[in-house]
Amino acid sequence: MSRKMLIDGEGGHPADEEQYDFDLFVIGAGSGGVRASRTSAGYGAKVAICELPFHPISSEVIGGVGGTCVIRGCVPKKILVYGASFRGEFEDAKNFGWELNDEVGFNWKKLLHNKTQEIVRLNGIYKRLLTNAGVTMLEGEGKVVDPHVVEVTQPDGSKKQYKARHILIATGSRAQRVNIPGKELAITSDEALSLEELPKHVVILGGGYIAVEFASIWRGMGATVDLFYRKELPLRGFDGEMRAVVARNLEGRGIRLHPGTNLSELTKTEEGIRVLTDKGDALTADVVLFATGRSPNTKRLNLEAVGVETDRAGAIKVDEYSRTNVPSIWAVGDVTNRMNLTPVALMEGTCFSKTVFGGQPTKPDYGHIPCAVFSIPPLSVVGLSEEEAVEQGKNDVLVFTSTFTPMKNTISGRQEKTIMKLVVDSETDKVLGASMCGPDAPEIMQGIAVALKCGATKAQLDSTVGIHPSAAEEFVTMRSLTRRVTAGGKPKTNL
Template sequence: MMFDYDFFVIGAGSGGVRASRMAASYGAKVGLCEDYRVGGTCVIRGCVPKKLFVYASEFKGHFSDAAGYGWHHDGVRFNWPELVRAKDKEIDRLNGLYLNTLKNHNVEVIEARGRLVDRHTIELRGAEGTTTVTADKILIATGARPQLPDIPGIEHAITSNEAFHLEELPDRIAVVGGGYIAVEFAGIFNGLGVKTSLLYRGEQILRGFDREIRDKLNMEMCKKGVEVRVETNVTAIEKTDRGLSLKLTDGSVLEVGAVMYATGRVPNVENLGLEELGVATKPNGAIIVDEEYRTNIDNIFAVGDVIDRVQLTPVAIKEGAALAATQFNKTPTRVDYDYIPTAIFSQPPIGTVGYGEEEAREKFGEDIEVYRSEFRAMKYVLPGREERSLMKLIVQKSTDKVIGAHMIGPDAAEIIQGVAIALKCGATKAQFDSTVAVHPSSAEEFVLMK
C-alpha cells in the first residue's frame, strides 16, 4: 500500500520535532502538523520564557547586592511590558529557527490540527479547511496542558500559559500549587515586586524531592517575602470590584488581583481520535506505550508528556531520537530513565539527581550514608546577604556509590549537570574525594564532604 508519508507526526513540541527531523535525516518522507507554533510548551510557553522571567526577577536582588561591591545606582525601575516584548521577540526567533531546521531536513510542516481517522489516516483541520493524509507510521507528540480543579469561579484563574502574556502585573497574586512550576512563578512574581502568596494543599512544597531541600526552599522563599501557606487550598473564587476573593480551606479569605494555578499537567489527548481507534490510555489520558514507544496499534507511536513518564523536555527529545533511530535507522535504541538530573529555577535554585535521602532510606534501609554541607556562597559575603546554600550526597555504604546529589543555592543547575554525569557512570564517594577541588567555588563542596 502506498502512503503520502513514511512517517507523520502530530505535534511540534520537543519530542515531535526531534523525531521528525531525525527520521527525515535517515531518509524517511516526513510530515508534521501543529495548530499553534513550532517548539512546543518548552520553547513557546514553558522552560525558555520562564527562565527569561526568572532572570528578570533576580535583578532586584542583584541591585541590592551591588552596593556591597561598591556599585551604587539611582532611579532603577522595572517595566513589565518591555520584558514581555523582549521575551516575545526571542520566542519568535526560536520559532523561526525550529521552522528553518525542519525545512532544511525536508520535513513538511502543516499548520493544522491533526486527528486520527484510522491507523494510517490523519485528518488535518487548518485555516484553509479540512483534508486528510496517509502515513505508514504515525507519532503522537501532543504534550500536556495545565490542569484546573472544578471549583466555583475557576474561570477567573490563569495558568502559566496566560502568565506569560499579562497586560500588566497585579499588585497581589496567589499561586496555587507546590510543584516546580508553582515555586518558580512565585519567585518570579515576588522578584518583580508583586505581593505573592503560595498556597499548597500538601504539608510541604515540592513533593517527591529530598525533604531537607524542600524545607530549605520554603524557608528561603519566606525570607525573600513570599507568603508560603501549606495545607491550604482554594475552595472558591469570587470576582469583586477590587479583584478576586479566594475562599480558603481554613475558612479565611484572601483578596488578590490575580490567581494562578500550577496544580499539575494532563496529557493533551482530546479530539485525537484515540478512543474511536482503540488506542489504549491510562485513566488520566496518558497513552500507553512499550519500550519502543509503540502503542497497542503497532504502527502508531507516542513520546513526550503525552505518555506521562517523565515530563521533562530533554527526556522527550531523547525519546523522539530513540524512536527515530529504532524505526528508521535500524538501530534499536532505548532511553535510560535512571539518574535523570533536573533543575528547579526557584529562588534560590535547586539542582538534583538520583535518590533523595528519604527515598534512599526506604529502598536501601541502613545501607546509606548522608553527607551534607551548608555554607554562605562567596558572592553573598560582601553584600551581607544571609542566604545559605545546602548540598547533599547520598551514598550506598556497601558499594560506596554515590546514588544521590542535591543542591540548593546559586548556580545549582549548572553544577548538577556535571555531577549527574558522575552518577550516571557509577562514581563512588572515594572517586569524588580523590577529585581535586575547583577553588574558590561552590561546586568544590561536592568533592570535599567528609
C-alpha cells in the first residue's frame, strides 16, 4: 500500500513500515481528532484513536467520543437555547390570536433527560463513523512517552504502548475557574448543562459568549439572572456596536447586567451561595457559574518530557500546517488555541490529513470564518469588525447599517430591534465584514460568509435581488451610507 507523506525524509520505505503499529495515533476523539482520523484512514493510513470514558460532565479522566462540542458544548447548549426560546414565543403568540393559560408549565428534568439522550445518540454515531472508516478505537487516557510512542492507561489501570509514525494531539480545552475564596462552590459550563434542579437565581461571572448564552438560557426558563463582567460591555473582541446591541437585548429580556464588576468571594449559607463583589455588594444565589474562559488540555500529556513546546497558557505551539517542533507530533483544535471553534477544528483536521497522507500540503485558512453567539436573540458575524477594519486598513472604511423592527415583532409588540451591519473598503468596494443581531442571524450569516469568501463587493450585494418579506433581504438593500471612517480614525456608533 502506498502512502504519501509530507517530505522531511519520512517516505514510506517497506523496512520502516514494520517499525510502527500505526501510521497515525490520535489522542482525543473530539471534532478535530475524529475528522483527522477518518480522512487519514480514507487516504489509506492505518489509524488508531484513544479517548477517555464517556460522561456528560468532564474531568481529567472523563471525556467521551464526540468531544466538548457534542457532549458538553455547542450541541447540548443549543438544545437548551431552543428550550429557553419558547418562553418568549409563548408571550409573542398572544397577539397572533393564541389564547394560552397564564401559567405555562416547564419540566426541566424532561428537557435534561432528552438532551442527555441526544448526546448519547451522537456519541454512538461518532463511534460508528470511526469504526466504518476502519479506525481502531481505544478507551483510556493517552500520553506521549516518545516522539513515536503513545502510552494508553486503560479504565482498569493497565497501560499499553503503541508506536506510530505520526502522533496527532486533539485533546481540546477545559473550562477554568477563577481563583477566589469559595471557588469550589461555583460551577462551570460542564455542570451547567446537567444541573439536577433548575435554579431560581443565578449569578454568572464572565462576559464571553458562554456567559451570555447561559444568561439567555436561564432567563428564558424563568430564573433571575445577574451577569457580572469586567469590561463596559460583554463579548470583548466582537464589533463594539453589536456588543452594545446585545447588552441592550439582554437587559430587555430581564437580565441584570453588572459591567466593570468582578466577584471576590463565595460563601455557603443556609439561603444558598453568598456572592461578594469587588465593589463590596453582596447577593445570594442558588447557582454561581464561572464562564471566564477555557484552558488547553495539555497538563497530563507528558509533552515537556518529549520536547513539545507550549505557550504560557499551555497551548501547543504549531506551524502553519499544525506541526509541532517535534516533526512526528502534530496538534489541531482548541489544544492549539488558534481559533477555538468546532468547524475550525474540523478544517484543521482535514488539512492535516491532506498534508500528511494525501500528498497535498494544505494550510488551514482562517479568513472569513463566521461565528455566532446563541443568545436570545442571537448575534452572528463574519469577517472584520469595524474596529479591525479601521485598524488594519489603508483606505477609508464605509459603514452601512440597518435597524428595524422584525415583522413578527410588529404584531407581537416585543420591543426588540434587528440590527445589521456591513463594513466596506472605500477604494475596492470589497465587503470586509458583516454582522447581525436578531432572529435567525446565524442561518443568514452562513450565506453571507460564502459571499465574503468569494470576495463579494458592495455593488454585487446591491445588485442581488432579495427575498421578500424577510430580514435577510436587508443585506442587499442597504443603499444609504451610515458613516465613513477615515483610515486610522476612530470607529463611531449610530446605534
